[in-house]
Amino acid sequence: MAAPEQILTSLLKPAFDRLVPGADPMLRPSSREGFDFQVNGAMAAAKKLGRSPADVAADVVRAEGLGSLCSRVEVTPQGFVNLRLADDLIVACLGDVAADARLGVAPASASLKVVVDYSAPNVAKEMHAGHLRTTVIGDCLCRMLVFAGHHVIRENHVGDWGTQFGMLIEHLVDVGETSGAHELSVGDLDGFYRQARAAFDASPEMQERSRRRVVALQSGDPDTLRLWRILVEESLRYFDEVYDKLGVELTRDDVVGESFYNPMLDEVVAQLDSKGLLVDSDGAKCVFVEGWTTREGTPLPLIVRKSDGGYGYAATDLATLWDRFGRLGADIALYVVGAPQAQHLAMCFDVALKAGWLPSPERAVHVSFGSVLGPDRKMFKTRAGKTFKLVDLLDEAVERARAAVSSRSAELDVDEREDLARAIGIGAVKYSDLSTDRARDYVFDLDRMISFDGNTGPYLQYARVRCLSIFRRAGLDPADFVGVPVEVGVGEPAERALALALTGFSSAFASAIETWSPHKLCAYLYDLAVVFTSFFEACPVLKAPDETTMRSRLTLCALTAAVLGQGLELLGIDSPERM
RNA sequence: GCCCCUGUAGCUCAGCUGGAUAGAGCGGCUGCCUUCUAAGCAGCGGGCCGCAGGUUCGAGUCCUGCCGGGGGCGCCA
Numbered sequence: 001m002a003a004p005e006q007i008l009t010s011l012l013k014p015a016f017d018r019l020v021p022g023a024d025p026m027l028r029p030s031s032r033e034g035f036d037f038q039v040n041g042a043m044a045a046a047k048k049l050g051r052s053p054a055d056v057a058a059d060v061v062r063a064e065g066l067g068s069l070c071s072r073v074e075v076t077p078q079g080f081v082n083l084r085l086a087d088d089l090i091v092a093c094l095g096d097v098a099a100d101a102r103l104g105v106a107p108a109s110a111s112l113k114v115v116v117d118y119s120a121p122n123v124a125k126e127m128h129a130g131h132l133r134t135t136v137i138g139d140c141l142c143r144m145l146v147f148a149g150h151h152v153i154r155e156n157h158v159g160d161w162g163t164q165f166g167m168l169i170e171h172l173v174d175v176g177e178t179s180g181a182h183e184l185s186v187g188d189l190d191g192f193y194r195q196a197r198a199a200f201d202a203s204p205e206m207q208e209r210s211r212r213r214v215v216a217l218q219s220g221d222p223d224t225l226r227l228w229r230i231l232v233e234e235s236l237r238y239f240d241e242v243y244d245k246l247g248v249e250l251t252r253d254d255v256v257g258e259s260f261y262n263p264m265l266d267e268v269v270a271q272l273d274s275k276g277l278l279v280d281s282d283g284a285k286c287v288f289v290e291g292w293t294t295r296e297g298t299p300l301p302l303i304v305r306k307s308d309g310g311y312g313y314a315a316t317d318l319a320t321l322w323d324r325f326g327r328l329g330a331d332i333a334l335y336v337v338g339a340p341q342a343q344h345l346a347m348c349f350d351v352a353l354k355a356g357w358l359p360s361p362e363r364a365v366h367v368s369f370g371s372v373l374g375p376d377r378k379m380f381k382t383r384a385g386k387t388f389k390l391v392d393l394l395d396e397a398v399e400r401a402r403a404a405v406s407s408r409s410a411e412l413d414v415d416e417r418e419d420l421a422r423a424i425g426i427g428a429v430k431y432s433d434l435s436t437d438r439a440r441d442y443v444f445d446l447d448r449m450i451s452f453d454g455n456t457g458p459y460l461q462y463a464r465v466r467c468l469s470i471f472r473r474a475g476l477d478p479a480d481f482v483g484v485p486v487e488v489g490v491g492e493p494a495e496r497a498l499a500l501a502l503t504g505f506s507s508a509f510a511s512a513i514e515t516w517s518p519h520k521l522c523a524y525l526y527d528l529a530v531v532f533t534s535f536f537e538a539c540p541v542l543k544a545p546d547e548t549t550m551r552s553r554l555t556l557c558a559l560t561a562a563v564l565g566q567g568l569e570l571l572g573i574d575s576p577e578r579m
Numbered sequence: 580g581c582c583c584c585u586g587u588a589g590c591u592c593a594g595c596u597g598g599a600u601a602g603a604g605c606g607g608c609u610g611c612c613u614u615c616u617a618a619g620c621a622g623c624g625g626g627c628c629g630c631a632g633g634u635u636c637g638a639g640u641c642c643u644g645c646c647g648g649g650g651g652c653g654c655c656a
Binding site (some may be wrong): 026028029031032038040043044046047053076078079080122159162163164258281282283284286291292293294295296297298300301302303305306307308310312313314316338339340341342343344346368370371373377379404408409424432435436437439440441443445448451452453454455456458459461462463465466469470471472473474507508511515519520523526527530533534536537538540541542543557578579 | 580581582583584585590591592593594595596597598599602603604605611614615616618619620621635636637648649650651652653654655656
């Protein structure tokens with residue numbers, strides 16, 4: 001059996017079709033007292049038929065079987081239809097959720113190959129708050145896609161190639177390989193980069209060496225490649241530490257850096273040329289795509305090969321499309337990249353479409369996100385104008401969580417408190433990022449996210465912990481209450497509300513993945529947690545009036561814990577057992 | 580100048596692709612721990628949905644024009 005709203009829609013659809021073929025019943029959740037859903041389609045249908053909305057609504061309501069699914073059906077004079085689900089229906093739907101290891105989420109009808117490009121830090125450059133968004137959102141999307149049954153290929157498009165490596169390698173030579181490598185391995189990437197930049201800017205001799213070094217790198221000089229690998233290796237080792245701290249699933253195997261595409265660029269450009277897309281303009285090889293203009297109103301080129309013969313990032317990004325849809329055979333490619341790159345990516349997608357690499361426009365998706373702002377709503381920078389190191393922000397979050405844990409959970413032993421502080425601190429940071437619409441700019445405010453009140457990660461973690469503590473108290477295992485068919489009592493309003501909320505997991509998941517919007521999953525989980533805590537206050541479980549009620553409520557708790565646990569897992573947030 | 584994103588309570592945000600009296604959290608005020616974790620719950624107050632037109636039975640949501648914020652616009656990635 002499906003979720004209640006699907007059952008209702010499939011029942012109402014034929015009734016609407018009989019009146020106006022193809023009409024949408026427009027079933028929506030209702031916020032009206034005593035009702036669960038409302039049907040809004042009668043007004044539009046009435047307009048088409050030239051009849052009164054209330055009349056049409058009354059017609060629709062006669063649909064076969066509606067009476068047995070709903071305990072209350074109300075038609076208003078304006079033509080709204082209000083529905084209250086029959087308790088039996090909720091119980092039956094919840095029974096299906098309980099009996100399903102996937103908690104009602106059906107696997108996707110077709111398993112797709114999805115390439116997800118996210119995180120993409122730069123070698124020898126610090127990760128900052130902006131990397132947090134792409135990394136956390138990308139990780140969450142991957143988890144959701146895997147859960148939906150798709151084949152996910154994670155690609156960490158690390159910036160490991162380009163002209164700046166001449167400068168970086170020469171700086172490595174200057175400071176000595178050992179100490180330079182050490183500096184990078186302990187995570188002082190910014191320090192290394194700034195020194196290199198300063199030395200480069202100050203010395204024409206260094207600039208000349210760097211230029212020669214770039215040529216050596218590109219021509220595959222063995223010693224230069226060896227030095228380059230040191231930079232890359234030490235940086236990747238550092239990124240692994242950050243990913244580990246952050247609890248994201250990226251590994252070394254997922255690194256597909258810019259250097260990986262370097263050998264393909266000649267071929268990519270040759271193909272564009274053979275398709276007649278390439279135009280020479282001021283010595284640069286360009287593709288002009290309709291609809292894009294410059295400041296002056298002249299056609300805007302996508303420069304794939306610069307006038308000095310070097311490749312720009314457009315070439316590399318085109319190569320990713322060529323590779324992902326060609327060699328990898330991707331069905332969909334996601335680019336989890338900041339909003340400022342929207343135009344650049346749109347142009348690359350257009351070119352890939354024209355070149356025939358991208359089969360259709362909707363297969364390449366820019367999962368864009370807003371900038372990270374400080375609490376003052378300005379770009380998130382220190383007073384001195386420097387970006388914050390991501391690790392420092394994470395450490396600060398864990399530190400604050402640690403302080404809260406030691407004052408509130410003093411009874412736990414030291415190791416568990418440390419794990420808890422990490423779960424809460426990191427979870428708080430990730431949740432605050434995931435829970436707002438990714439399109440908007442995002443205010444990074446540690447005070448708010450660590451306050452643990454309202455729509456926060458710790459609130460969800462705490463709600464689940466409260467479920468589990470009931471089982472611990474009773475010496476029971478919540479696992480014994482899920483995956484088995486049950487019949488739950490929904491006589492109390494709080495029981496009924498919780499049961500209904502639990503049946504909504506699958507549709508929340510579906511809408512989140514459909515729009516690549518983790519915040520929709522967050523909103524559902526928060527609502528579920530709120531409904532649960534109300535239930536928790538109103539309905540004693542272990543001291544329930546009778547054995548049947550107790551078992552029923554234990555099932556509701558077990559399912560809540562399971563859904564919250566699964567939801568947090570999808571978000572990439574740890575679920576502690578105790579707090 | 581053109582293009583993209585954005586504007587909802589004092590603050591941070593939802594608003595399910597056009598539905599009824601726009602919802603949460605924080606902060607403020609009032610209650611609730613001898614009963615499964617009070618990192619909680621119940622309640623009160625708080626709004627010209629940036630502004631002005633338009634589309635229609637109906638607009639926070641769609642269209643146009645302004646205003647304010649952010650970003651992008653030929654060889655940086």
